[in-house]
Amino acid sequence: xxxxxxxxxxxxxxxxxxxxxxxxxxxxxxxxxxxxxxxxxxxxxxxxxxxxxxxxxxxxxxxxxxxxxxxxxxxxxxxxxxxxxxxxxxxxxxxxxxxxxxxxxxxxxxxxxxxxxxxxxxxxxxxxxxxxxxxxxxxxxxxxxxxxxxxxxxxxxxxxxxxxxxxxxxxxxxxxxxxxxxxxxxxxxxxxxxxxxxxxxxxxxxxxxxxxxxxxxxxxxxxxxxxxxxxxxxxxxxxxxxxxxxxxxxxxxxxxxxxxxxxxxxxxxxxxxxxxxxxxxxxxxxxxxxxxxxxxxxxxxxxxxxxxxxxxxxxxxxxxxxxxxxxxxxxxxxxxxxxxxxxxxxxxxxxxxxxxxxxxxxxxxxxxxxxxxxx
Numbered sequence: 001x002x003x004x005x006x007x008x009x010x011x012x013x014x015x016x017x018x019x020x021x022x023x024x025x026x027x028x029x030x031x032x033x034x035x036x037x038x039x040x041x042x043x044x045x046x047x048x049x050x051x052x053x054x055x056x057x058x059x060x061x062x063x064x065x066x067x068x069x070x071x072x073x074x075x076x077x078x079x080x081x082x083x084x085x086x087x088x089x090x091x092x093x094x095x096x097x098x099x100x101x102x103x104x105x106x107x108x109x110x111x112x113x114x115x116x117x118x119x120x121x122x123x124x125x126x127x128x129x130x131x132x133x134x135x136x137x138x139x140x141x142x143x144x145x146x147x148x149x150x151x152x153x154x155x156x157x158x159x160x161x162x163x164x165x166x167x168x169x170x171x172x173x174x175x176x177x178x179x180x181x182x183x184x185x186x187x188x189x190x191x192x193x194x195x196x197x198x199x200x201x202x203x204x205x206x207x208x209x210x211x212x213x214x215x216x217x218x219x220x221x222x223x224x225x226x227x228x229x230x231x232x233x234x235x236x237x238x239x240x241x242x243x244x245x246x247x248x249x250x251x252x253x254x255x256x257x258x259x260x261x262x263x264x265x266x267x268x269x270x271x272x273x274x275x276x277x278x279x280x281x282x283x284x285x286x287x288x289x290x291x292x293x294x295x296x297x298x299x300x301x302x303x304x305x306x307x308x309x310x311x312x313x314x315x316x317x318x319x320x321x322x323x324x325x326x327x328x329x330x331x332x333x334x335x336x337x338x339x340x341x342x343x344x345x346x347x348x349x350x351x352x353x354x355x356x357x358x359x360x361x362x363x364x365x366x367x368x369x370x371x372x373x374x375x
Contacts (some may be wrong), residue, residue, distance in 0.1 A: 003089055005097035008055060009046035016044065016055035017078065017292050020299065021277030022314075024075035024111060025255060026170075027057050029277075030247040030355045031074070034240070035059055039069070043097060045090060054079045054090060058233035062282035068361065071103035075170055081112050087155050095358060102363035109170050112353040114149040115142035122343045123192070125325055125337075137173065137323040137349060149353060154355055164355040165232025171320025177305060177347035180278075180314040182307060188348030191302075198298030205263070205294045209303040212270070214245050220258060220270035241272070241284070248274065259304055261288075261296035273304050280308035281317040301345065318342040321349060 010029045013192040014065060017023050025031060032040025038059040056077035060069040079090060098106045100185035117125075125140045162354055179187070188196070212220065221238040247254030254275055261269040270286035282304060288296045301318070308316040322335030343349065 003045045003047055003053060003093050005043050005045055005093040008042050008052070008097075010042060012044055012052060013042040013055045013057070016052065018233065020078040022279050023078035023276065025248060025274045025276050025281070026074040027076040027078045028248075029057060030250065030255065032057055032059065033247040034243045036240075036243065037061070038072070043094070045093060056094075058094075058098070058102065058374050063104065068102055068104040069117050071098040071106045073100065073106070073108040075109045075111050077108065078111070081110055081152060083342075087159060088306050091159070091161075095360065099360050104197040105357055105359050105364060107164060107169070107355055107357045109355040110152070110353045112149050112152065113350045114153070114353055115145040116348045116350040119190075119192070119343050119346050120142045121123070122339070123348055126272040126340060126343075135324070137325060137328050138351070140325075141346070142351075153353065158253070159358075161356045161358050164357050170352075172352055172359075173321050173323050174350050175318040175321055175345065175347040176350055177316045177341040178314070179305075179309045182309075184309060187346070189310065192344030192346065194341070195344045195346075197300070198295030199302050200263070201293075202295045202299035205266070207261055207263050207291075207294050207296050207299050208261060208263055209261045209296075210282045212260045214242065214258075216258055216260060216267070216270075217241050217245065219260065219267040220272065220284075220286045223267070223270055223289060224284060225288050226289055227285070243335075244272070256283075257307075259300055261300045263291050263294060263296065266290070268294070269300050271300055271304065273308075275311070278312075278313070278314035279317060280304075280311070282319050285319075297341075305345065310348065316345075316347075318345060318347060323351075 013029050017028065026087065029042055031038075032038070032042075038061050041058045041060065043056055043058055044052045046052055054077060056073050056079075059072045062069045073094075077090065077094075079086060095106055114238065121140065121143055122137065125137065165256060177187070191199075208339040217238060221241060225235040245256055246260075257273045257275065259273060260267050261273050268291045269288040272283045272285075274281045276284045282301070285297075288294075305316045319342070324336060326336075339349075
């Protein structure tokens with residue numbers, strides 16, 4: 001089937017997303033309003049009869065000092081990646097469209113799971129990483145692998161796409177807790193000892209978790225920014241999160257929630273959660289600085305997980321993790337504690353296909369990569 005790509009309206013884009021309720025919030029028209037400094041475009045794939053087949057959000061970032069741009073499809077496109085001839089039929093028209101728009105490269109993040117490791121497998125590897133000389137999770141035998149995803153990887157390479165390895169884009173490994181068909185008691189029984197004890201300590205100490213409003217984003221940001229500084233990371237400004245709130249909750253939508261853990265009237269931990277169909281995602285966190293001994297982060301995530309379950313979500317995603325298994329290694333580093341904590345939820349670690357890039361003009365890559373790394 002011969003397809004062409006052209007700009008579409010917000011209504012056309014949203015109509016397509018109704019067919020893919022689990023699509024990432026980063027593939028909604030609203031996300032284009034969040035990403036200040038990027039030009040957002042909703043595009044659709046159309047067959048010879050003018051019927052729309054697919055849609056995507058494309059963000060364009062102009063390279064400094066040029067008129068050329070990087071075209072970026074974050075966590076998308078939202079299509080069935082295992083349809084026959086999809087790679088050729090969808091991606092080639094997208095490249096043609098991006099080239100016409102002046103792009104020197106197209107970067108995308110197919111939301112495809114390649115393999116996963118159950119919590120028990122990861123915990124065993126963390127307890128004794130010397131077993132099998134595993135230094136990274138990828139060296140530990142997976143509990144499940146999708147051969148279709150492996151074939152897709154080879155097909156992308158054959159067509160000239162290359163994996164992005166600069167660490168700028170979306171995480172390659174995420175932790176997800178399966179909620180479908182499970183009772184709350186079963187979810188609690190699947191928690192690690194640290195989580196179970198932490199929830200008890202927080203509850204007995206009087207830590208209370210509830211929803212915040214847009215007015216509380218400043219409290220969240222103070223914790224978030226302090227954690228970023230402690231980890232040597234750049235923090236997004238509070239205005240970024242205000243734009244998220246406005247865009248994802250526009251017209252009465254419930255696309256973004258703020259959760260606050262409070263102790264004696266003080267916000268001691270906070271987190272943002274995005275809602276998108278059957279997948280509820282923990283997006284950003286403001287971890288505890290004071291009163292960490294009261295385990296407010298355990299109480300916070302448990303409330304978010306229970307709310308996701310109550311609304312009928314199939315998965316609660318805790319976000320990205322490192323794949324390093326050794327203390328003090330470059331692969332592990334400070335992210336190792338985050339991996340331990342998130343796996344304690346009972347969730348499995350999923351390896352995604354990752355971000356891929358196709359070059360339409362190699363000369364501008366280095367300059368833009370430096371820019372993106374500093375943003």
